[in-house]
Amino acid sequence: MTAAFVLLNPEADRGRAAELAEPVRQWLAANAAGTALVESDSIGRSRAMLQCLPEGTRVILIGGDGTLHHMLPVLLAQGFPLGLVPLGSGNDTARALGLHGLPWERALSIALDGEVSAMDTGELVSARRRVPFASSLAFGFDAAVAQRALDVPRWLSGQPRYLWATLAELARLRNWPMRVTVDGELRHQGRALFASTLNTATYGSGMPAMPRASAVDGHLNLLVAGRFGRLATLLMLPRLLRGTHLGHPRVGAVPFRRVHIETREDVPICADGEPLTAERDFEVKVRRNSLKVVRAPE
Numbered sequence: 267m268t269a270a271f272v273l274l275n276p277e278a279d280r281g282r283a284a285e286l287a288e289p290v291r292q293w294l295a296a297n298a299a300g301t302a303l304v305e306s307d308s309i310g311r312s313r314a315m316l317q318c319l320p321e322g323t324r325v326i327l328i329g330g331d332g333t334l335h336h337m338l339p340v341l342l343a344q345g346f347p348l349g350l351v352p353l354g355s356g357n358d359t360a361r362a363l364g365l366h367g368l369p370w371e372r373a374l375s376i377a378l379d380g381e382v383s384a385m386d387t388g389e390l391v392s393a394r395r396r397v398p399f400a401s402s403l404a405f406g407f408d409a410a411v412a413q414r415a416l417d418v419p420r421w422l423s424g425q426p427r428y429l430w431a432t433l434a435e436l437a438r439l440r441n442w443p444m445r446v447t448v449d450g451e452l453r454h455q456g457r458a459l460f461a462s463t464l465n466t467a468t469y470g471s472g473m474p475a476m477p478r479a480s481a482v483d484g485h486l487n488l489l490v491a492g493r494f495g496r497l498a499t500l501l502m503l504p505r506l507l508r509g510t511h512l513g514h515p516r517v518g519a520v521p522f523r524r525v526h527i528e529t530r531e532d533v534p535i536c537a538d539g540e541p542l543t544a545e546r547d548f549e550v551k552v553r554r555n556s557l558k559v560v561r562a563p564e
Contacts, residue, residue: 270298270325271319271324272301273312274303274306275307278353280355283328283353286328289370290374293371298378309336313336317344321344323346324378325341326348326349328351328353329353330357331357331359335539339398342398345558346558347382348558348560349559352366352373355539358466358470361466361467361472364562380560381561383482383558386482386554386557387399387465388400388463388465388550391550391551393547400466401464401465401469401538402463402536403550405535406491407534409534409535409536410534411432412541413534414435415539427471428471441457442457442533444456446458447525447527448522448525449524449525453520456492460489461488461490463488464486464487467480473507474507475506484523485523486522486523486550486552488518502517525549527547527548527549527550529547531546
């Protein structure tokens with residue numbers, strides 16, 4: 267078994283992950299002697315620990331998309347293989363790896379012993395920063411929903427949490443002016459509900475936004491919704507949940523390697539469900555085969 271570092275975020279899934287700490291310690295003692303569990307809810311401290319690991323160490327993250335997002339810069343820079351034990355509210359990267367819905371013991375066993383392969387990631391690039399992401403970069407309404415989902419009642423989790431946030435966000439629905447250029451070609455100019463990019467087939471805890479997307483095909487996928495009112499947005503929601511929204515005349519989707527987005531206003535933006543400060547002029551590009559990951563066996 268490869269040397270491994272197991273990191274649990276006790277704040278994942280709105281604090282429910284903390285309940286798993288002792289069972290994981292007992293499981294590791296019985297099945298992976300010499301592999302300890304580390305708990306940390308500090309992004310800075312967690313990153314510092316990863317940076318000190320020996321080359322080739324397999325990093326096992328117990329948490330959700332947000333946990334992975336915050337550790338992603340170090341994982342990419344150090345080239346550590348990543349194993350995931352999905353324990354968050356979204357888990358869309360885990361879905362892409364075939365891990366969602368597995369008992370945590372099975373997911374942990376796969377994370378420790380499974381074969382490693384590569385997957386693509388995405389990266390936001392602006393004049394002041396670079397932000398990598400594993401699953402999605404939401405810009406507009408769906409980012410506003412993701413931000414609102416952070417404040418929903420604690421007893422809500424998974425997709426119901428995002429549905430509650432979506433309905434709440436409808437009350438203050440906005441469309442933003444956007445200019446979207448895909449691989450050098452202008453694809454949208456005018457007001458839009460959102461312009462989001464996906465590396466995985468789902469976001470928002472399993473919503474099939476890009477049902478045919480693959481994290482190993484060397485490109486990302488742009489999803490643009492033009493101008494929508496409240497009623498049209500509400501009627502679109504069931505189609506999004508079924509994955510049939512791509513047939514709507516005001517919804518467009520296209521694969522890309524680089525997209526440039528410009529706006530005159532501050533627009534909500536989230537990476538892997540985590541809020542970012544506003545950007546008015548930025549690019550999103552694919553980083554092909556940049557992350558080493560362990561997938562569930564087929």
